[in-house]
Every structure is written in C-alpha cells, then in structure tokens.
Amino acid sequence: MKHQDFDWWPAPAKLNLMLKIVGRRQDGYHLLQTVFRFIDFSDQLGFKLRHDGIIRRLSGNESIVESDDLIIRAAQLLQRAAGCAKGVDIALVKNIPMGGGLGGGSSDAATVLVALNHLWGADYPIDKLVSLGLELGADVPVFIQGKAAWAEGVGEELTPIQLPDAWYVVLVPDCHVSTAEVFRDPQLTRNAPRTTIRDFLAGRQGNDCLPVVLKHYRQVKEAFDWLALFASAQLTGTGGCVFAAFESEIAARHVFMQVPEQFQAFVAQGLDYSPLMQLLSSKQNIGASPSG
Known part of the structure; x- marks a missing residue:
C-alpha cells in the first residue's frame, strides 16, 4: 500500500533485446554488446524528505538487509557526494521480479539518484549521476540516461537508438x-x-x-x-x-x-524514453514556470 504523503517516482523495467559477450577485461568483467529497451512496467519509489540527515527504508525489499539494499546505498552515495545535510524516508512498491533480467535493482537505484538529485536540490548534471550510478552497477547508467540504447563495454558505453514500435x-x-x-x-x-x-x-x-x-x-x-x-x-x-x-x-x-x-x-x-525522465522533465518545467 502506498504512503499517501510521499512523492512517487517510477523505476521502469528493461529488456535486453540482444546480448553478446565479446571479451573480458583484466579485472574479470565481461565486455558486452547489448540493446536496452524500457517497457511500461515499473517499480514505484516514494520519497519523503527529512531534515536530520537520516536515510530510512520504510517498506519494500524486506528480504534484503537494509545496508545492502541498492536504494539505500544509492541515497547514501548521493548524500556523501553532494555533502547534503538532508535525509529521506523511502518506500518501495516492488513489481519487477528479482533475478529476472529486467533490471529492477539497477532501475530502483537510478530512480533514487535521479529523484533525490532533484528533491535535495543537488542539481548534478546527468553525466555526474551516471558516474555515481556506475559505482552501484553496470546497468544503472542506462536508467539514469533514460533512453533506449545500444550499449558496449560492461554496459556503460551508451548510444541512443530508435527502435520499431512493439x-x-x-x-x-x-x-x-x-x-x-x-x-x-x-x-x-x-x-x-x-x-x-x-x-x-x-x-x-x-x-x-x-x-x-x-x-x-x-x-x-x-x-x-x-x-x-x-x-x-x-x-x-x-x-x-x-x-x-x-x-x-x-x-x-x-x-x-x-x-x-x-x-x-x-x-x-x-x-524508447523512460517514464522516469518524463516525470523529471515535467517537475523541472513546473519548477521553472513563473508564479502567478
């Protein structure tokens, strides 16, 4: 059940429409070629700002220890990087199955970074969020950039791609x-x-x-x-x-x-365009609108 007084943001699932493994780096990571596409099936994350610096998970991912949860780690990472004194309560409505290859954990982490970057007023550019996201997982950057993409490297070298309706x-x-x-x-x-x-x-x-x-x-x-x-x-x-x-x-x-x-x-x-970024764009446009 959703907490009614929270600010809710989507964390969309993805499909890999193709996946090739073309090599391996010295550190053991596999080099890939893949195509990421978003689908209109999402987790939902709710945020309620705090002013005491505390970051809490109120619901969702109960099977994961809170300190290991990517949504908590993402919030803590942004808080440290931005030197932010604010905190947040986070609620998660989990729809994307775990271990299914739909990117749920990575998408949740990306939504935390994008939403809190806006709500905390850190205002980092997307490139900075992408570099933070890569610390959490190779799939996080595509969810932050928010466009269907041809990906290489370990999945972080992204080229936007336009795909047929499906x-x-x-x-x-x-x-x-x-x-x-x-x-x-x-x-x-x-x-x-x-x-x-x-x-x-x-x-x-x-x-x-x-x-x-x-x-x-x-x-x-x-x-x-x-x-x-x-x-x-x-x-x-x-x-x-x-x-x-x-x-x-x-x-x-x-x-x-x-x-x-x-x-x-x-x-x-x-x-081809993430509902997360659509929501961010609408919130930024509202914030930039003249009052009156």
Whole structure:
C-alpha cells in the first residue's frame, strides 16, 4: 500500500533485446554488446524528505538487509557526494521480479539518484549521476540516461537508438537466476564476434547467455519453449524472464491469454524514453514556470 504523503517516482523495467559477450577485461568483467529497451512496467519509489540527515527504508525489499539494499546505498552515495545535510524516508512498491533480467535493482537505484538529485536540490548534471550510478552497477547508467540504447563495454558505453514500435509478452518463471553463476559457467561464450547496430536492426539478435540458462534452469526452458510456439522467444539479460515481440497490443494479448497457469506473465509496451525522465522533465518545467 502506498504512503499517501510521499512523492512517487517510477523505476521502469528493461529488456535486453540482444546480448553478446565479446571479451573480458583484466579485472574479470565481461565486455558486452547489448540493446536496452524500457517497457511500461515499473517499480514505484516514494520519497519523503527529512531534515536530520537520516536515510530510512520504510517498506519494500524486506528480504534484503537494509545496508545492502541498492536504494539505500544509492541515497547514501548521493548524500556523501553532494555533502547534503538532508535525509529521506523511502518506500518501495516492488513489481519487477528479482533475478529476472529486467533490471529492477539497477532501475530502483537510478530512480533514487535521479529523484533525490532533484528533491535535495543537488542539481548534478546527468553525466555526474551516471558516474555515481556506475559505482552501484553496470546497468544503472542506462536508467539514469533514460533512453533506449545500444550499449558496449560492461554496459556503460551508451548510444541512443530508435527502435520499431512493439508490444511484448513477458513470462516470469518461478526461479531466481544467478548472474554470477551464469558468468562463471565454463560453457558460456566469451569471445563472440562483434556486431553492429545495422546488423541488429536487420534481425541478427540472440543472447549468448541463453544456452547456459536453459541448461541450468528447467523453469526458464519450459517458459522459453512454450513462448517459442507463438513467436521468436528471447531471454533478457542473464534471465530468467523470457519475452517475445509483437506488432500490436491485440496480438500480444492474444498470446498472453493462452499462457499456462504455471507461469506469471504480463504484457508491456516498448518505450524508447523512460517514464522516469518524463516525470523529471515535467517537475523541472513546473519548477521553472513563473508564479502567478
């Protein structure tokens, strides 16, 4: 249940429409090529400012120790960087499944940075927030920049990309896929040939993590095999959610209505611009409006 006196901000989910692993850095991080797209399916974060410097989580993520929670770490990171004396109470309504490859934790952290940067009056430029976000995770920057993107490096080298309209059926298997385990698997492809945006838009997509995830997670394989009966099924990130694209909401909902009871599922529209940044823009415009 939402706290009515809080200021609420969205933390949208993402899909990886393609994921290639093209190398490895000296520090062990894998070098990627991927495409991030937002969907209109979000967590919600509420903020209530404090004037005593205390940062508290009031609800959400109860299974995570507060000191380990990315939303708390993000708030503390910005508070230290900005030298801010203000604090905040944070409430989280969690809709994005954990361990599903939809970027929920990274998106939550990005929303904390973007919202508190505005609410605390730190007014850091986006580039500064991106550098802070990268300290929390490789996927955080794309949620801060707020545009669908072609990504390279460990996922932080972002090039905005315009994608065709699409609706997605997303299946949520009843399992938590460990990204660390997937990247440790000796059978994971780590030297895929590099591709290009043009090749991706021409249909060369796929996910190098798919064979490893299907091998180790029966529930993901069952979801993938079922969805593949209707369209080109794909894995997002390291999983475990699988998805397929459709040209219309009607087509997507026709498949959604047939999803077996063993799977959670939802339909979402693809977005090239994040609802988080839309909200920030509207708040900035209101703040800049002349009074009277």
